[in-house]
Amino acid sequence: MYSRSKASASPYLIWMVLFTVLPLALxxxxxFTDQAGNPTLSNITALGGYAMVFVLSxxxxxxxxxxxxxxxxxxxxxxxxxxxxxxxxxxxxxMLPMWMNFLLRTYAWMSLxxxxxxxxxxxxxxxxxxFEMINTNGAIVLGMVxxxxxxxxxxxxxxxxxxxxxxIEAAEDLGAGTLYKFSRVVLPLSKPGIRTGLIMVFVPxxxxxxxxxxxxxxxTWLIGDLIEAQFLGNTYNYNLGSAMSLVLMVxxxxxxxxxxxxxxxxxxxxx
Amino acid sequence: MAENPVVxxxxxxxxxxxxxxxxxxxxxxxxxxxxxxxxxxxCGKTTTLRVIGGFLKPSMGKVYFxxxxxTELPPYKRQVNTVFQKYALFPHLNVFENVAFGLRLxxxxxxxxxxxxxxxxxxxxxxxFERRGSENLSGGQQQRVAIARALVNKPRVLLLDEPxxxxxxxxxxxxxxxxxxxxxxxxxxxxxxxxxQEEALTMSDTVVVMNQGEIQQIGTPEDIYNEPxxxxxxxxxxxxxxxxxxxxxxxxxxxxxxxxxxxxxxFTPNELVQVVVRPEDITVVPPIEGQVTGVVKSLVFKxxxxxxxxEQAGGEWLVQxxxxxxxxxxxxxxxxxxxIHIMHRCEEASAHVQQE
Numbered sequence: 067m068y069s070r071s072k073a074s075a076s077p078y079l080i081w082m083v084l085f086t087v088l089p090l091a092l093x094x095x096x097x098f099t100d101q102a103g104n105p106t107l108s109n110i111t112a113l114g115g116y117a118m119v120f121v122l123s124x125x126x127x128x129x130x131x132x133x134x135x136x137x138x139x140x141x142x143x144x145x146x147x148x149x150x151x152x153x154x155x156x157x158x159x160x161m162l163p164m165w166m167n168f169l170l171r172t173y174a175w176m177s178l179x180x181x182x183x184x185x186x187x188x189x190x191x192x193x194x195x196x197f198e199m200i201n202t203n204g205a206i207v208l209g210m211v212x213x214x215x216x217x218x219x220x221x222x223x224x225x226x227x228x229x230x231x232x233x234i235e236a237a238e239d240l241g242a243g244t245l246y247k248f249s250r251v252v253l254p255l256s257k258p259g260i261r262t263g264l265i266m267v268f269v270p271x272x273x274x275x276x277x278x279x280x281x282x283x284x285x286t287w288l289i290g291d292l293i294e295a296q297f298l299g300n301t302y303n304y305n306l307g308s309a310m311s312l313v314l315m316v317x318x319x320x321x322x323x324x325x326x327x328x329x330x331x332x333x334x335x336x337x
Numbered sequence: 338m339a340e341n342p343v344v345x346x347x348x349x350x351x352x353x354x355x356x357x358x359x360x361x362x363x364x365x366x367x368x369x370x371x372x373x374x375x376x377x378x379x380c381g382k383t384t385t386l387r388v389i390g391g392f393l394k395p396s397m398g399k400v401y402f403x404x405x406x407x408t409e410l411p412p413y414k415r416q417v418n419t420v421f422q423k424y425a426l427f428p429h430l431n432v433f434e435n436v437a438f439g440l441r442l443x444x445x446x447x448x449x450x451x452x453x454x455x456x457x458x459x460x461x462x463x464x465x466f467e468r469r470g471s472e473n474l475s476g477g478q479q480q481r482v483a484i485a486r487a488l489v490n491k492p493r494v495l496l497l498d499e500p501x502x503x504x505x506x507x508x509x510x511x512x513x514x515x516x517x518x519x520x521x522x523x524x525x526x527x528x529x530x531x532x533x534q535e536e537a538l539t540m541s542d543t544v545v546v547m548n549q550g551e552i553q554q555i556g557t558p559e560d561i562y563n564e565p566x567x568x569x570x571x572x573x574x575x576x577x578x579x580x581x582x583x584x585x586x587x588x589x590x591x592x593x594x595x596x597x598x599x600x601x602x603x604f605t606p607n608e609l610v611q612v613v614v615r616p617e618d619i620t621v622v623p624p625i626e627g628q629v630t631g632v633v634k635s636l637v638f639k640x641x642x643x644x645x646x647x648e649q650a651g652g653e654w655l656v657q658x659x660x661x662x663x664x665x666x667x668x669x670x671x672x673x674x675x676x677i678h679i680m681h682r683c684e685e686a687s688a689h690v691q692q693e
Contacts, residue, residue: 230423230425232421232422232423232425233425233426233427233428235392235412235419235421235425236419236421236425236426236427236486237427237438238392238411238412238413239390239392239412239413239417239418239419239487240413240418240438240439240442240486240487240490241413241414241439241442241443241490242413242438242442243413246442250438251427254429255428255429
């Protein structure tokens with residue numbers, strides 16, 4: 067029985083080795099060698115010069131993630147309290163943009179935010195503006211929030227769906243008003259969803275390069291753009307690109323483990 | 338027992354869309370009594386409880402608490418607490434914090450909270466479980482925590498929604514005694530919802546039998562069992578034989594092809610009535626001594642007694658007896674006058690109309 071289940075797992079193991087472990091090993095290898103293949107730390111030390119790009123990327127991603135949480139939380143809560151039929155329809159509306167091409171969605175925002183774009187033209191009718199909206203950090207954050215919001219809503223909605231209606235009624239029964247009910251019952255019970263949502267939005271936000279390129283006008287460089295340039299641009303330095311990817315991965319893993327750590331500490335306080 | 342009602346429902350109606358769940362329901366619940374709402378699923382008993390708890394606003398009617406209209410009051414402002422059907426403990430809190438939830442809301446000093454919670458846990462036999470996660474408890478323990486969590490707030494009225502439904506038989510029996518003990522010890526009004534007639538008869542001071550969103554009968558367990566007001570109550574409470582009959586005169590009823598002396602009077606002569614006979618009241622005798630005779634069709638052993646189905650001119654009789662008669666045997670059956678319960682036929686008819 068045991069060996070059988072082992073055997074049936076082998077296709078997945080082979081897949082993992084070929085497409086996950088091996089590429090990761092290559093990234094590590096390239097990050098610590100120069101173009102001739104000699105071992106070196108210079109790729110890593112060279113990253114010091116890009117510190118500001120890292121900081122900006124992390125900051126914009128953090129802001130976008132926080133905004134997603136603020137927007138998605140009430141939406142998910144309301145969604146989970148609706149009747150099953152209505153939930154399906156509204157959930158569909160949340161998912162719908164995800165089925166459209168990512169580039170197309172971002173292009174749409176370009177035409178909205180441009181100096182001669184729809185929003186400025188509309189405001190112009192009332193003699194307001196035009197505003198400089200595109201090519202700003204704000205536009206990048208907007209792009210991130212718009213593109214990744216469903217990744218926050220879905221896990222939150224799932225977590226809230228699992229909260230027993232009776233448990234919320236029990237809180238009311240014991241005298242909890244809206245605020246107390248929320249902070250002592252709904253919020254702690256939706257924590258797993260919050261954690262998943264934060265990761266699902268933060269990780270693609272911090273490594274995006276399309277959004278910054280299209281909505282940031284190419285003047286704002288994020289880590290994603292930097293890495294892309296090492297592999298596809300004129301610089302063509304995949305050793306440096308690998309080092310950047312590796313460091314970004316380590317940073318993301320650190321942030322994730324800190325968030326996970328918070329959670330288990332919280333649980334300790336309770337038990 | 339105090340005379341004043343602590344909770345009064347007046348002409349309550351609740352409907353979910355087209356479907357009327359409660360119709361013109363009025364009920365007084367006396368202070369410090371154990372009241373059970375009993376009925377089949379879908380009869381509106383849980384809905385009634387939710388109206389008292391404030392989780393459901395009636396589309397018509399008023400809810401009074403100590404004479405004050407609380408119809409519009411949200412649950413968290415009512416002096417009632419609920420023990421939910423599936424316990425509904427807070428999964429992220431341990432036993433102590435679950436029980437302390439209501440007290441923390443009242444912002445009581447920490448040592449007072451601690452003392453009250455520990456006292457309540459002690460009362461429910463949960464000493465030493467304070468630090469346990471609420472999900473690492475057995476069903477019976479979770480149930481006790483749910484009760485402790487509600488009772489620690491010293492509510493005037495405790496609402497219990499089929500709280501023992503998920504427990505096994507033995508535990509259920511223990512908890513029945515326990516609940517009755519707690520209710521008497523704390524002198525709190527209990528409003529208890531169940532579909533289990535035995536549970537209702539065992540624990541209650543007052544039983545409210547409900548069907549189709551209407552109250553069928555209110556009375557002590559003895560009243561409900563011995564003097565059912567209509568066919569529904571007779572049928573729902575315990576097992577019973579129902580016969581169509583006629584009252585030729587006072588103290589005499591005719592059914593199952595013969596005339597029986599009885600203790601009922603005040604019917605119009607020859608009024609059509611319905612007769613309830615409890616299976617355990619029937620005395621099995623040799624055929625020659627019987628008021629009626631019948632042939633045993635089947636025999637089942639039930640532990641305390643045998644249960645027989647007997648074919649007789651008036652129909653099939655369900656008979657419980659400590660002596661077994663074999664299928665095919667001809668037996669006689671006797672009834673004492675006070676073992677025959679007579680009801681007006683019209684109530685039976687209206688009960689049937691409701692079911693349609």
